[in-house]
Amino acid sequence: MPETVLEVKNLSKNYGSFKAVDGISFSVPRGKIVGFLGPNGAGKTTTIQILSGITLQNGGSISYFGRDFATEREACLQRINMTSAFNTLMGRISVWENLFVFAELYQVTNSRQKIKALLEQLEANDLANRLYKDLSSGQKTRVNLVKALLNDPELLLMDEPTASLDPDIADKTLTLIEELRNERNLSILYTSHNMNEITRICDEVIFLDHGKIVAQDTPLNLTKRISAATLRVVFDARTDALDALLREKHFEHSYPEHATVEVKATEQAIPGLLFDMSKTGIWIEDIEIRKPTLEDVFLQIARKEI
Amino acid sequence: MSLRRVGAILWQEAFVLYRSGEVFADIFIFPFANIIVFGFISLYLSGENSETGQLVLLGMLLWTIIWIIQYSVTLGSLWNIWSRNLTNLFIAPMRLAEYILAHTISGVIKATLVLALATLLSVYAFDFNPFVIGWQAMALVFFNFLLFSYALGVALLGLIFRFGTRIQAAAWATVSFFQPLSAAFYPLEIMPLWLQHIAVLFPATHTFEAARFALLNHGEIAWRLFGISFMENIFYCIVCTFLFVYLYNKSRDTGQFARNEA
Numbered sequence: 001m002p003e004t005v006l007e008v009k010n011l012s013k014n015y016g017s018f019k020a021v022d023g024i025s026f027s028v029p030r031g032k033i034v035g036f037l038g039p040n041g042a043g044k045t046t047t048i049q050i051l052s053g054i055t056l057q058n059g060g061s062i063s064y065f066g067r068d069f070a071t072e073r074e075a076c077l078q079r080i081n082m083t084s085a086f087n088t089l090m091g092r093i094s095v096w097e098n099l100f101v102f103a104e105l106y107q108v109t110n111s112r113q114k115i116k117a118l119l120e121q122l123e124a125n126d127l128a129n130r131l132y133k134d135l136s137s138g139q140k141t142r143v144n145l146v147k148a149l150l151n152d153p154e155l156l157l158m159d160e161p162t163a164s165l166d167p168d169i170a171d172k173t174l175t176l177i178e179e180l181r182n183e184r185n186l187s188i189l190y191t192s193h194n195m196n197e198i199t200r201i202c203d204e205v206i207f208l209d210h211g212k213i214v215a216q217d218t219p220l221n222l223t224k225r226i227s228a229a230t231l232r233v234v235f236d237a238r239t240d241a242l243d244a245l246l247r248e249k250h251f252e253h254s255y256p257e258h259a260t261v262e263v264k265a266t267e268q269a270i271p272g273l274l275f276d277m278s279k280t281g282i283w284i285e286d287i288e289i290r291k292p293t294l295e296d297v298f299l300q301i302a303r304k305e306i
Numbered sequence: 307m308s309l310r311r312v313g314a315i316l317w318q319e320a321f322v323l324y325r326s327g328e329v330f331a332d333i334f335i336f337p338f339a340n341i342i343v344f345g346f347i348s349l350y351l352s353g354e355n356s357e358t359g360q361l362v363l364l365g366m367l368l369w370t371i372i373w374i375i376q377y378s379v380t381l382g383s384l385w386n387i388w389s390r391n392l393t394n395l396f397i398a399p400m401r402l403a404e405y406i407l408a409h410t411i412s413g414v415i416k417a418t419l420v421l422a423l424a425t426l427l428s429v430y431a432f433d434f435n436p437f438v439i440g441w442q443a444m445a446l447v448f449f450n451f452l453l454f455s456y457a458l459g460v461a462l463l464g465l466i467f468r469f470g471t472r473i474q475a476a477a478w479a480t481v482s483f484f485q486p487l488s489a490a491f492y493p494l495e496i497m498p499l500w501l502q503h504i505a506v507l508f509p510a511t512h513t514f515e516a517a518r519f520a521l522l523n524h525g526e527i528a529w530r531l532f533g534i535s536f537m538e539n540i541f542y543c544i545v546c547t548f549l550f551v552y553l554y555n556k557s558r559d560t561g562q563f564a565r566n567e568a
Contacts, residue, residue, distance in 0.1 A: 020561075045564075046561070049561070052393075053396070053397060054396055054397060054563050054564050055563065055564050056555065056558045073399075074399040075399070076399075077397060077398060077399035082394075082397050084393075086567070087390050087391065087567060088389060089389065090318065090321075090386065090391045091389050092325045092389070093318070093321040093322060094321075097321040097325075101315075101317055101318045101321070102394070102398065104311070104313060104314030105311050105398040105399075106399070107308065107310050131325070
């Protein structure tokens with residue numbers, strides 16, 4: 001059983017009568033990446049803000065490494081760090097100067113060597129003397145990561161770290177996060193709107209909606225919650241026989257184009273269905289099977305379909 | 307309390323001062339421009355009465371202490387809010403007291419430096435040395451102004467944390483509100499009586515009166531005035547510190563603290 005680095009119990013936050021976070025409980029095991037997903041206003045950012053101590057909760061408890069965050073704030077914060085697309089470093093001073101300030105705040109031993117080593121590891125040593133405001137979004141993300149690693153955190157809170165990055169830089173950033181996790185056995189609580197990112201790097205996903213946890217599982221198990229795949233078949237001409245077959249077998253279907261049908265079916269039913277379709281006399285020109293993704297789960301949860 | 311974390315904030319202040327023309331202008335250019343203007347006014351007034359000119363210039367030199375310390379306590383945080391860096395600082399294991407202490411120390415260092423340079427300017431350009439009031443009186447003035455500026459600075463900082471940057475103009479404007487009320491450039495007795503009743507509520511008024519007394523009486527210390535100023539300062543420091551902590555917690559409770567950088 002892996003050690004728990006973060007344990008949240010019955011966390012709640014109200015803004016007047018609006019419940020931003022409504023009694024959520026979850027934990028982050030050591031070395032695991034837990035993804036936080038949910039539509040806008042679901043409570044993800046509020047939760048991250050509470051976990052980092054910049055917003056106060058109304059109820060519930062947070063403990064890091066078995067220590068109560070409310071009473072041992074300083075000791076907890078010394079062992080965690082955070083990086084967010086919505087926070088930047090001081091723009092008017094250099095990258096090195098920014099990092100030096102944070103190294104001193106975290107009381108890092110041999111701070112100058114530490115900064116140098118991390119800048120080299122994240123291939124950002126050429127940025128050290130540049131003003132932070134002059135960096136590109138990708139460079140800022142890398143420097144923010146250096147800042148977040150200065151105190152060798154055991155848990156990293158990452159709030160949409162790849163937002164505003166182009167796909168190539170986002171991909172490199174994700175690779176970097178994966179490497180860091182493997183090297184340091186780092187635990188990460190990761191929020192993102194990007195389902196592909198979450199599927200790629202998270203060991204566990206928590207879906208939030210209206211401040212409540214509505215689903216919590218591995219990405220694979222979550223996608224299994226949607227049994228139906230989408231079968232898209234392009235054929236030579238539409239026939240009544242095909243339509244009759246789909247109705248008879250009670251398959252939900254639609255015709256996005258004249259000679260194309262999309263059918264919702266379980267993965268197990270698809271081979272048999274294709275066989276039956278071929279017997280209706282149509283000439284199949286193309287077949288595409290789209291398995292359910294985390295995005296489908298996300299959309300269906302948001303629409304309260306599952 | 308960690309001196310290293312206090313030092314970290316002081317390093318940030320030093321880097322910003324070195325890199326930012328605006329901060330340099332606010333701290334050095336504008337006060338020196340004011341001192342030059344008031345220096346010439348003092349020369350002009352010296353034709354009538356040499357003491358009057360000196361009193362006005364002394365008021366300006368000492369006002370610089372209040373301005374710089376309050377500016378440092380309040381503006382240091384605004385620079386971090388504008389850079390969206392304040393959250394990064396507050397998720398570090400830093401205590402609120404360390405943060406405020408660092409900005410206060412930064413203000414004291416800047417005010418000492420500016421006062422020293424302004425004294426040199428005043429001596430060489432206008433033949434007036436503010437230290438004629440005596441080192442002891444100057445130390446008491448500086449200490450009382452430090453307390454007053456701290457109280458003003460943390461109250462404003464609390465308001466900015468609580469209500470966001472929409473009230474950031476208060477960081478510059480509020481201190482100007484106290485300038486006429488604290489009789490910086492003229493004796494308290496020339497103010498209308500009803501205004502005197504208000505002016506005596508502010509510790510800076512008694513400190514300026516004590517400084518003028520020392521100038522006119524060859525460095526004699528007006529202990530009663532410094533004593534009243536000190537007691538009022540202690541009261542304001544306690545009230546403003548509690549107010550700041552309340553506003554900071556309220557800001558975190560309402561989510562405004564995180565939204566300040568949105």
